[in-house]
Amino acid sequence: MQWKSQLHSLKAYQPGKTMEDVKEQFNLDKVVKLASNENPFGCSPSVGEYISSALTAHAIYPDGYAKQLRMKVADLLSVEPQQLLFGNGSDEVIQMISRALLTPGKSTVMATPTFPQYKHNAVVEGAEVREIPLDEAGKHQLGKMLAAIDETTAVVWLCSPNNPTGEYIRNHELLEFMDHVPSHVLVVLDEAYYEYVTAEDYYDSIKLLDKYPQLLVTRTFSKAYGLAGFRVGYGVGHPDVIGKLEPIREPFNNNSLGQGAAAAAVDDQEFISHCREQNRKGLQQFYDFCEQHGLNYMKSQANFILIDFGVSGDEVFHYLMSKGYIVRSGQALGYPEAVRVTVGSPEQNEELISLMKEFLVVSKGV
Ligand SMILES: Cc1ncc(COP(=O)(O)O)c(C=O)c1O
Numbered sequence: 001m002q003w004k005s006q007l008h009s010l011k012a013y014q015p016g017k018t019m020e021d022v023k024e025q026f027n028l029d030k031v032v033k034l035a036s037n038e039n040p041f042g043c044s045p046s047v048g049e050y051i052s053s054a055l056t057a058h059a060i061y062p063d064g065y066a067k068q069l070r071m072k073v074a075d076l077l078s079v080e081p082q083q084l085l086f087g088n089g090s091d092e093v094i095q096m097i098s099r100a101l102l103t104p105g106k107s108t109v110m111a112t113p114t115f116p117q118y119k120h121n122a123v124v125e126g127a128e129v130r131e132i133p134l135d136e137a138g139k140h141q142l143g144k145m146l147a148a149i150d151e152t153t154a155v156v157w158l159c160s161p162n163n164p165t166g167e168y169i170r171n172h173e174l175l176e177f178m179d180h181v182p183s184h185v186l187v188v189l190d191e192a193y194y195e196y197v198t199a200e201d202y203y204d205s206i207k208l209l210d211k212y213p214q215l216l217v218t219r220t221f222s223k224a225y226g227l228a229g230f231r232v233g234y235g236v237g238h239p240d241v242i243g244k245l246e247p248i249r250e251p252f253n254n255n256s257l258g259q260g261a262a263a264a265a266v267d268d269q270e271f272i273s274h275c276r277e278q279n280r281k282g283l284q285q286f287y288d289f290c291e292q293h294g295l296n297y298m299k300s301q302a303n304f305i306l307i308d309f310g311v312s313g314d315e316v317f318h319y320l321m322s323k324g325y326i327v328r329s330g331q332a333l334g335y336p337e338a339v340r341v342t343v344g345s346p347e348q349n350e351e352l353i354s355l356m357k358e359f360l361v362v363s364k365g366v
Pocket of ligand 1: 037163222
C-alpha cells in the first residue's frame with residue numbers, strides 16, 4: 001500500500017488511563033479527573049431537560065446545516081449564519097482548515113508548546129511546520145511568528161488562551177500582528193477557553209472579523225459549556241472563508257443530540273458566568289498554594305494551570321494518580337518539570353492541593 005510517507009512518523013492519539021482503570025489499579029473508591037480541561041460543574045441543567053425531552057428520531061439523519069444551533073450561535077455572537085462552520089469538536093474544524101489549505105510545498109506557522117492538533121494535521125497534509133517557541137512567560141512571540149511567514153505560508157495558528165500555558169495574546173499585540181500579516185495567509189485564532197477569560201486587555205475577536213477577513217476564530221462547547229462528550233465546536237469567519245471550507249465538511253458531522261444539547265446550552269449564559277467566576281476562585285486557590293510553597297506557575301486565563309514542581313512531571317503525575325487525582329504530566333506538553341491541572345470544584349481543588357503538599361513533603365522533605 002502506498003501510505004503518505006509522513007504517516008510513518010505519526011503516532012495515534014494515546015488516550016490516558018480511564019477513571020475506571022485508575023480506580024482498579026490503585027484500589028480507590030473515588031477518582032477525580034482534572035486532566036483534560038473539562039468543566040467540573042458539568043453543563044447547564046437546560047441540557048439535561050433537552051436530553052430527557054428529546055423526541056429525536058434516531059433513524060433520521062441530523063440536520064446537516066445545524067440550523068437551530070446555527071441560529072442560536074449567530075444570535076449570541078451577532079454574526080450572520082453563513083459566517084459559522086460547525087465541526088465534530090473544534091478538532092474537526094482544525095482538520096478541515098488543514099485539509100483545505102495545507103499541501104506539500106506549503107508551510108504553516110505556530111507556537112510551541114501549543115495545542116498539538118495544528119502540527120498533527122499539518123504533518124498529515126505534508127506541509128512544512130514552522131514552530132516558534134513561546135517566550136519564558138508562556139506567551140506567543142508574534143514578531144517572530146510574523147518573520148517566519150513567507151510566500152509558501154498558508155495558515156498561522158494562534159492559541160489564546162494558549163494550551164498548555166494559559167497565557168493570552170493582548171489586544172494591542174493581536175492588532176499589531178493582524179496589521180502586518182500578508183493577505184494570502186489565513187490566521188486561525190483558537191479560543192477554546194474564551195468563556196473563561198477575564199483579562200481586561202483581551203480582544204473582541206468577533207468584532208475584529210469585520211476588519212480582518214483573513215481571520216478565523218474557533219471555539220468549542222467542550223470546555224466551559226461542559227459538553228465535551230457531544231463533540232461540538234465551530235469556526236467563525238468571513239462568509240467567503242467559511243464558504244470555501246463548507247464543501248470539506250462531512251454532510252452530517254454533528255449528530256442530532258449534540259446539536260440539540262449545544263443549542264440548549266447557549267440559552268443558559270448564566271451558567272457560563274457562574275463557571276467563569278468559580279474558575280477564577282479555583283485558580284486563586286492554586287496561585288495561593290504555589291506562592292506559599294515557592295513553586296513557579298503561570299497566571300492563567302483558562303480553566304487549567306501549569307505548575308512547575310522542579311522535579312519530573314511524571315513523578316508528580318504518578319503520585320497524584322495513586323491518590324485518585326488524574327492530572328496531565330508536563331513531560332509530553334513541553335514542560336517536563338510541571339503538571340497541568342484542570343481547575344476543579346472548590347472541594348476538588350482543596351483535596352488536590354493537600355495531595356500536592358503531601359507530594360512536596362515526600363519528595364523533598366519540605
Ligand atoms: C486549545 C484547544 N483547541 C481545541 C481543542 C479541541 O477541543 P474540541 O475538539 O473538544 O472542541 C482543545 C482541547 O483540549 C484545546 O485545548
